[in-house]
Amino acid sequence: MSIAPSLALGLPLGLGLAGAIAATMMKRGVAQAGAAVAALAFLLYLLAAPGVTETTDLRFGFWSVPSLGVVGGLRLDGLSLVFVLLITGIGALVLLYASRYLKGDTRLPRLVTLLLIFMVAMLGAVTADDVVTLFVFWELTSLASFFLVAYDHEKPGARKAALQALLVTGGGGLALLAGLILVAMAAGTTSLSGIIAAREAVLAHPAAIPAMLLVVLGCFTKSAQFPFQFWLPNAMAAPTPVSAYLHSATMVKLGIYLLARLNPVYQHEAFWQELLTTAGLLTTAVGAIYALRESDLKRVLAWTTVTALGSLTMLIGLAPALSATAAVTFLLVHALYKAALFLVAGIVDHETGTRDAAALGGLRRAMPLTALAAVLAALSMAGLPPFVGFVAKEIIYEAKLATGGAAGLFASIGFLVNAAMVAIAGLLSWRLFFGPLRPTPATPHDPPKSMLAGPILLAGLGLLAGAAPSLVGAWLVDGAVAAMLGAPAAVPLKLWHGFTPVLALSAATIALGLLLLLAWGRLMPRLRRASAFDRFDTARLYDRALAGLVAWAEGTTRLVQHGSLRGYMQVLLLVAALGPLAVLVARGGLDLPEAAPLDFRALAFLPIALGAIAAAVARGTLAAVMATGLVGFGTALVFLTFGAPDVALTQFTVEVLLIVILATVLIRLPVRARDVRTGRQRTVDAAVAGALGLSVALVLLAVLAAPFDPRLGEWFGAESVPGGHGRNVVNVILVDFRALDTLGEIAVLAIAAFSVIALLRASGRGARVGS
Amino acid sequence: MEIALPLAIGVLVAAAAYLLMARDLPRGLLGFVLLGTAANLTIFAAGRIGTMTPPLVAPGAQALEAGAANPLPQALVLTAIVIGFGLASFALVLLRRAHAEFGSVMSEDMQEAEPPLAAAPPAEPAPTPPPARPRPVPAPAALREVV
Numbered sequence: 001m002s003i004a005p006s007l008a009l010g011l012p013l014g015l016g017l018a019g020a021i022a023a024t025m026m027k028r029g030v031a032q033a034g035a036a037v038a039a040l041a042f043l044l045y046l047l048a049a050p051g052v053t054e055t056t057d058l059r060f061g062f063w064s065v066p067s068l069g070v071v072g073g074l075r076l077d078g079l080s081l082v083f084v085l086l087i088t089g090i091g092a093l094v095l096l097y098a099s100r101y102l103k104g105d106t107r108l109p110r111l112v113t114l115l116l117i118f119m120v121a122m123l124g125a126v127t128a129d130d131v132v133t134l135f136v137f138w139e140l141t142s143l144a145s146f147f148l149v150a151y152d153h154e155k156p157g158a159r160k161a162a163l164q165a166l167l168v169t170g171g172g173g174l175a176l177l178a179g180l181i182l183v184a185m186a187a188g189t190t191s192l193s194g195i196i197a198a199r200e201a202v203l204a205h206p207a208a209i210p211a212m213l214l215v216v217l218g219c220f221t222k223s224a225q226f227p228f229q230f231w232l233p234n235a236m237a238a239p240t241p242v243s244a245y246l247h248s249a250t251m252v253k254l255g256i257y258l259l260a261r262l263n264p265v266y267q268h269e270a271f272w273q274e275l276l277t278t279a280g281l282l283t284t285a286v287g288a289i290y291a292l293r294e295s296d297l298k299r300v301l302a303w304t305t306v307t308a309l310g311s312l313t314m315l316i317g318l319a320p321a322l323s324a325t326a327a328v329t330f331l332l333v334h335a336l337y338k339a340a341l342f343l344v345a346g347i348v349d350h351e352t353g354t355r356d357a358a359a360l361g362g363l364r365r366a367m368p369l370t371a372l373a374a375v376l377a378a379l380s381m382a383g384l385p386p387f388v389g390f391v392a393k394e395i396i397y398e399a400k401l402a403t404g405g406a407a408g409l410f411a412s413i414g415f416l417v418n419a420a421m422v423a424i425a426g427l428l429s430w431r432l433f434f435g436p437l438r439p440t441p442a443t444p445h446d447p448p449k450s451m452l453a454g455p456i457l458l459a460g461l462g463l464l465a466g467a468a469p470s471l472v473g474a475w476l477v478d479g480a481v482a483a484m485l486g487a488p489a490a491v492p493l494k495l496w497h498g499f500t501p502v503l504a505l506s507a508a509t510i511a512l513g514l515l516l517l518l519a520w521g522r523l524m525p526r527l528r529r530a531s532a533f534d535r536f537d538t539a540r541l542y543d544r545a546l547a548g549l550v551a552w553a554e555g556t557t558r559l560v561q562h563g564s565l566r567g568y569m570q571v572l573l574l575v576a577a578l579g580p581l582a583v584l585v586a587r588g589g590l591d592l593p594e595a596a597p598l599d600f601r602a603l604a605f606l607p608i609a610l611g612a613i614a615a616a617v618a619r620g621t622l623a624a625v626m627a628t629g630l631v632g633f634g635t636a637l638v639f640l641t642f643g644a645p646d647v648a649l650t651q652f653t654v655e656v657l658l659i660v661i662l663a664t665v666l667i668r669l670p671v672r673a674r675d676v677r678t679g680r681q682r683t684v685d686a687a688v689a690g691a692l693g694l695s696v697a698l699v700l701l702a703v704l705a706a707p708f709d710p711r712l713g714e715w716f717g718a719e720s721v722p723g724g725h726g727r728n729v730v731n732v733i734l735v736d737f738r739a740l741d742t743l744g745e746i747a748v749l750a751i752a753a754f755s756v757i758a759l760l761r762a763s764g765r766g767a768r769v770g771s
Numbered sequence: 772m773e774i775a776l777p778l779a780i781g782v783l784v785a786a787a788a789y790l791l792m793a794r795d796l797p798r799g800l801l802g803f804v805l806l807g808t809a810a811n812l813t814i815f816a817a818g819r820i821g822t823m824t825p826p827l828v829a830p831g832a833q834a835l836e837a838g839a840a841n842p843l844p845q846a847l848v849l850t851a852i853v854i855g856f857g858l859a860s861f862a863l864v865l866l867r868r869a870h871a872e873f874g875s876v877m878s879e880d881m882q883e884a885e886p887p888l889a890a891a892p893p894a895e896p897a898p899t900p901p902p903a904r905p906r907p908v909p910a911p912a913a914l915r916e917v918v
Contacts, residue, residue: 565799565878565879566794566878569791570792573788595773595774596772597772598775601772602772608779609778612787615801615805621801624798628804628805631783631805632808635808635812638812638815639848641823642840643822643823643825643826643840644825644848646845647849647852651852654853654855654856657856658856661860662801662863665866665867666797666863675793675795675798676794677794685792689784689786689789689792692784692785693785693786694781694785696777696781696809697780697781697784698781700777700781700816700817701774701777704773704777704816704817708819712843713842713843717842718834718835720828720834720835721828721833728827729827729828729842730842730845733842734846742850748854749853749854755864756864759864759865760864762868
């Protein structure tokens, strides 16, 4: 049975969105409803699965921007299928779990809405067939993650963790955007399948290496690769269902997904291989060491997730088909056991009131079913037969040993890391549930079915898939491997490989892991006290960069927004002075205008200049007002003697009014009579003022030296009588040719008058000072 | 004429700028008025000066005679004078209102919407005061609390 691609690809997204909206309005059963939506989506993808094989896929184009060459759409191939099944399947179980875990929490509807939005974003990102759709959904997962980590937004720690996750993944998202644009330009298409088909062009592009680096940067931040690993453990501030869903099974794998998706383009590039294997190997080591330093269950799990993500990155970097098979198998395995273990950690925390591994033990009797799930998942994590984790580990070892020259390095680091994983698996199963019972804040007992369903089902699937690995291989892994390599080339999965070096390596791993487990009680505190790990933690770089950014913003704000009116004026006036002067200098100096000889009219310039100077240096404010009046009358004289009697009349009238009003109002203010500037301030101000005066004078001289274009004035002079029927040309311009301007001027005056009245009334009601 | 008037305007602008930078607002207001006057004179001068003949069309004539003053800057300046008066009046009332509100006419006493200045009036502020003064700044401070 098969269903239409539009249904299989579009409907889950639509359902998820509708569920997210509905969840905001529901009062009861909201998480169960969300789980049903996710389960329905899971079923839809399952129905579509037969249409997806190593060589066939489903496509559903639903938007495009032809003018930009963007053809958007969704596509379900083998690699996407693995992801969508994980996303919807684990999503359903996590939502079911949340219904109980957060029972009675009034914020549950918000959580469900966010989780469903996140699910839609993830589904969109892993089924996108073009880089634009991919990027939009990619960013949406970062945003949803921000809100989910900040679920307890009253806690500063949660806010800080959320911001950190957002800044790291969002910053990487920006790099990814740039990288994807470069890749798409090189390929000439935004379609992912088109980019893979055009791999020659992508690799030949001059910016091929920067583009690849940018894309890889985006993937590394998202998937918490060294040196960006620090945000993932901090994101454990989120409630456990969120951690189980986003930070183990789905979101952090998105970077891995894109690396795998683009692997067909870059897989034969030595740089790509070196970059991925080096970063991956470093990340596994960092994750393993830091995991052994923690005793908080969730942080332990987070660091082991970092290790797993490193392994996946490394496996993608190792070229051949074997490693691709190993990567996909391990991806599946890890999602199953890690989600189960996270949910178990949540149960333990929920039922006992603590999640400190050092304070817990012997819970087997109190919570037998939880113990069963934990042990099953831990055995898969440790890579013991017959669990699927064993299958994955064997094939990873095989892939590492097949790498040739560096095989020893890969295998030995892998060996130590795997031993650490065995120890931690033992910690999460043996130490928590067996041995002597340690007292806990609350009396432990098994949680209700809805909380147990997830971990038991996921852990059981691990056992089932391990017992019959070829089934999983044929059904899921082969198709994904084909997508990763660009051609079908799967390696059959087997539980039993016979007595090989790989088996011996596995046995040694488990032995060392058990030793580490026995020593954990003494090893963990010692590692934690070792400050070298804190000193070289890249989280410090992040903190320092962020603190530097804030300090820089503060400094800039203080610089430009210092709160001193005088300072603002100085900057404004100085810029106004230096700008035109710079232009004059750039023009190569100044031509002086041809000047008519001075006559009696130049006397009018005297009151202007002298009045201005007097106003500036006057000791009292009222004297300054009088000097201002002198300037006004001098100006009126200039107008009068240079052929502008109308303007002069207006200037006289306004000046008289203004001086009277100024004097009336200012005399009522308890004005500090003297200019309070200090001597140095006066010097600085005088320099700025002098520069501005010089600038204006020089610019005006330059203007007057330029030839004059009299056309406008002549036109008004010629048209005044025939067009405006008036002989006073200035009046005709004001009330006829430019009448609308005059109307605007009247409106401005009216508004000013109203404002004056309003302000005067307001001050009459308020605290009146003086009369 | 064409050189003397720009120089007079330059002096006027310098005096206006000097007053605008004063720490008390009444002086700033006077600087504002003077700057407006300077702008009007600049427009007037840029339209070329020299003749004493006003731009009036003689009775019987159909067009302005060639020696008359340029009418366009006069029209502009007429508008500007009146607008400047409105603006100055409004600023004056604002000043009065601010005085009633703050009990002072010093700009550094009116800091409602600005970051607080250093306690004492700064002895020697450069055009942009040095950033070393420790002052709480609202927006980054809020950010720091989250970070």
